[in-house]
Amino acid sequence: MLDVRRLRLLRELARRGTIAAVAEALSFSPSAVSQQLGVLEREAGLPLLERTGRRVRLTPAGQNLVRHAEAVLERLEQADADLAEARGGLAGALRIGAFPTASRAIVPAALVALARRHPGLEPMVCETDPAAVAHALRAGDLDVALVHAYDFVPAEREPGLTTEPLYGEAMYLAEPAAGTPGSPAAPGAAGVPGASWSPAPDQDAVLRAHAGSPWITATPGTLCHAMTVRACQAADFTPRVRHQVDEFATVLALVAAGQGVAVVPQLGVTGPADPSVHLTRLVMQRRTNLAFRSGAAAHPAVAAFGAALRAAVPPDLAGSRAEA
Numbered sequence: 001m002l003d004v005r006r007l008r009l010l011r012e013l014a015r016r017g018t019i020a021a022v023a024e025a026l027s028f029s030p031s032a033v034s035q036q037l038g039v040l041e042r043e044a045g046l047p048l049l050e051r052t053g054r055r056v057r058l059t060p061a062g063q064n065l066v067r068h069a070e071a072v073l074e075r076l077e078q079a080d081a082d083l084a085e086a087r088g089g090l091a092g093a094l095r096i097g098a099f100p101t102a103s104r105a106i107v108p109a110a111l112v113a114l115a116r117r118h119p120g121l122e123p124m125v126c127e128t129d130p131a132a133v134a135h136a137l138r139a140g141d142l143d144v145a146l147v148h149a150y151d152f153v154p155a156e157r158e159p160g161l162t163t164e165p166l167y168g169e170a171m172y173l174a175e176p177a178a179g180t181p182g183s184p185a186a187p188g189a190a191g192v193p194g195a196s197w198s199p200a201p202d203q204d205a206v207l208r209a210h211a212g213s214p215w216i217t218a219t220p221g222t223l224c225h226a227m228t229v230r231a232c233q234a235a236d237f238t239p240r241v242r243h244q245v246d247e248f249a250t251v252l253a254l255v256a257a258g259q260g261v262a263v264v265p266q267l268g269v270t271g272p273a274d275p276s277v278h279l280t281r282l283v284m285q286r287r288t289n290l291a292f293r294s295g296a297a298a299h300p301a302v303a304a305f306g307a308a309l310r311a312a313v314p315p316d317l318a319g320s321r322a323e324a
Contacts, residue, residue: 004076006040007069009033010048010058011160012138014066017055025139070160070294077295084300091120094301097128097136097145101248101267102288106146109312110305118304129222134158137293144292144302146309151284152230153223162297163289166309167317169266170281173206174255175213177278203283204235211235214242214260216251228263231284252277266317 012022019037023030041048048062058066084090098107103125111123128136130147137145138160147163149155150171155163215232217239218224224246232239242260245251248268255262256276265286269279290309296302 002043002065003040004072006036006043007065007072009036010040010062011066011069011073013037013049013056014058014063015135015138015159019056025135073160073293074295077293078298081296081299081302085298089120090118090301090304092122092301094121094123094305095141095143096123096125096305097133097142098125099130099146099148100127100246101265102146102148103127105267105270105314106309106312110308113308113311114305117308118301121301121304123305131221131223133291134161137161137291143296144290144305146288147291148223148286148288150223150227150231150286152234153226155289158291160294161291162294163291164297164306166288166290167313169286169288169317171266171284171286172264172269172279172281173210173261174252174264174269174277174279175210175261176255176258177276203231206280206282207232207235208237210261211237213240215239216243216245216254216260216262217241218246219244222246227284227286231263231282 009022009026012025013019013033016022016025019030019033022028023033026033037049044061044065046061047059048065050057050059096107107125111125114121114123126142128142128145130145130149133142133145133147136142146166147155211232215228217228225244229239243251243254245254248264249271251262251264252269252274254260256274263282264279290306292299292302
């Protein structure tokens with residue numbers, strides 16, 4: 001009989017490519033991972049791995065076994081959901097991954113509603129960049145997470161995970177405002193009450209106008225950084241990056257100080273308007289989904305958190321749903 005824990009190791013090896021990466025992700029030693037995979041090969045009765053330098057490649061039999069492992073692990077998630085439903089009354093930890101703007105604008109209200117309905121549930125929020133969510137969910141470090149994707153950085157399908165749409169956000173080019181502070185502002189920008197803003201009839205032209213400007217982006221390796229770089233490249237230039245900052249409040253402060261321009265999402269520009277910053281609404285969007293392990297959709301805790309999140313989405317976001 002094949003051991004489920006070893007099947008999980010094989011699946012992670014298929015995703016990460018090296019035994020060292022699997023060991024680091026799952027808090028094992030590399031020798032322990034190698035030993036367990038060796039036992040799995042003996043259980044299977046044929047080679048599952050081929051070593052090519054420092055990396056390990058799965059044989060056709062190993063790849064086929066990973067496909068079966070995905071199905072087995074999904075059924076186990078469904079079984080866990082059924083058991084939780086039968087126990088009745090939600091209790092215990094729910095590990096939640098969220099990125100900073102959602103952690104500030106959406107998650108707190110959802111947690112308040114969740115506490116009222118399910119006081120025995122203990123939500124535990126960990127700020128996690130969406131790029132790292134898939135591994136954290138598969139490793140069991142998170143139970144559910146908010147992830148986002150941009151028009152220029154579409155979300156890749158992650159085996160073993162399921163996503164459900166939550167909301168979509170407008171995107172803005174933030175630049176130092178022209179004229180004197182306190183000049184009349186155009187009303188009605190979604191999510192930026194009172195801010196100086198204007199629509200972008202031609203997104204590429206708006207971005208290209210700042211081809212020679214210094215830019216403020218998120219740190220490399222994040223989806224937000226890739227979004228800015230790719231949007232600029234679509235407008236036929238590569239941004240000259242001066243500052244790399246992940247917190248959008250700091251990004252806007254740097255824009256107000258004349259340090260550059262930036263692309264920011266709607267939830268990144270909420271709060272009191274800064275007359276030193278002008279926002280131009282772009283055509284592109286950021287879409288946010290709820291992610292969890294495949295088979296866990298019916299888990300009462302996951303379903304309850306998803307329902308609380310949807311109820312907490314501000315009305316100006318709810319009308320622009322994310323794509324699954």
